[in-house]
Amino acid sequence: MLLKMENRLKLLVFDADDTLWECQKYFDLAEREYCRILSDYLGADDVSDSLFKTEVANMPLLGYGVKAFTLSLIENAVSVSKGKLPADKVKAIIDIGKSLLKLDAQPLPGVVDTLAAIRKLDRFRMVVFTKGEIQDQENKYKRSGLEPFFDDFVVVSDKTPAKYQKLCRDNECVISEMLMVGNSFKSDIAPVLQLGGNGAFIPHNMWRHEKVETYDHERLKVLSRFNELYGLFSFF
Numbered sequence: 001m002l003l004k005m006e007n008r009l010k011l012l013v014f015d016a017d018d019t020l021w022e023c024q025k026y027f028d029l030a031e032r033e034y035c036r037i038l039s040d041y042l043g044a045d046d047v048s049d050s051l052f053k054t055e056v057a058n059m060p061l062l063g064y065g066v067k068a069f070t071l072s073l074i075e076n077a078v079s080v081s082k083g084k085l086p087a088d089k090v091k092a093i094i095d096i097g098k099s100l101l102k103l104d105a106q107p108l109p110g111v112v113d114t115l116a117a118i119r120k121l122d123r124f125r126m127v128v129f130t131k132g133e134i135q136d137q138e139n140k141y142k143r144s145g146l147e148p149f150f151d152d153f154v155v156v157s158d159k160t161p162a163k164y165q166k167l168c169r170d171n172e173c174v175i176s177e178m179l180m181v182g183n184s185f186k187s188d189i190a191p192v193l194q195l196g197g198n199g200a201f202i203p204h205n206m207w208r209h210e211k212v213e214t215y216d217h218e219r220l221k222v223l224s225r226f227n228e229l230y231g232l233f234s235f236f
C-alpha cells in the first residue's frame with residue numbers, strides 16, 4: 001500500500017496548475033467574459049461548446065497553455081461571428097488572453113507548509129512536472145515563491161508515458177520509485193499507474209478535457225486536501 005512505500009520512494013513529482021496554485025477558475029472566468037463579448041451572436045452554452053471543439057482541434061498544432069487558448073478564442077470568435085467580428089471585440093478577446101499571463105500563482109491552501117515539511121525530511125528528490133507553454137509556466141513558478149522547495153522544474157508539451165519515463169531516467173530512478181501528485185486523473189495519475197508508478201490524486205478544478213472516469217488502485221491514494229500529503233509518509 002502507498003502508506004508503506006516511503007522506504008523505496010525516491011522521487012516526488014508535482015503537477016503545477018490547480019495542484020500547487022489556482023489556475024482553472026481564472027480560465028473559467030475568462031470564458032464567461034468571452035461569452036459575454038460574443039452574446040450578440042450566440043448564447044453562452046453554444047459559444048462555450050464551439051470554443052471547446054476549436055481548442056481540441058487545435059491541440060495537435062498549438063498544444064496547451066494561454067497562448068494556444070487565446071488563438072482558439074480568436075479563431076472561434078471569427079467563426080461564431082461569421083467573419084464579422086469588429087476590431088474592438090478582437091482587442092477585448094486579446095486582452096482576456098493577456099490577463100491570464102499575469103496570474104499571481106498564489107499557492108493553494110496547505111501547499112507551502114506541506115512542501116516545507118516534506119523538504120525537511122531530506123528523503124526525496126522533488127520536481128515540478130507540468131505541461132503548457134514554457135515561458136508562462138516558468139513565470140508562474142517564479143511568482144509562486146515555491147522554487148526553494150524543488151530540485152527541478154520541467155515543462156513538457158504533454159504528459160505522455162514516454163515523458164514520464166524520461167523524467168525518471170533524468171532523476172536516476174525507476175517508475176516504481178516515483179510518486180506523482182496532481183489534480184488531473186487523466187494527465188497526472190493514470191499514465192503513472194499504468195507504467196507501475198504511484199499516484200496521489202487531489203481533485204480540484206479541472207478543464208473538461210481533463211475529466212475522465214477514475215478508478216481505485218493499490219498504488220493510488222485520493223486526498224481531499226494538499227496538506228494530507230505529508231501523512232502518506234507516516235513520519236510522525
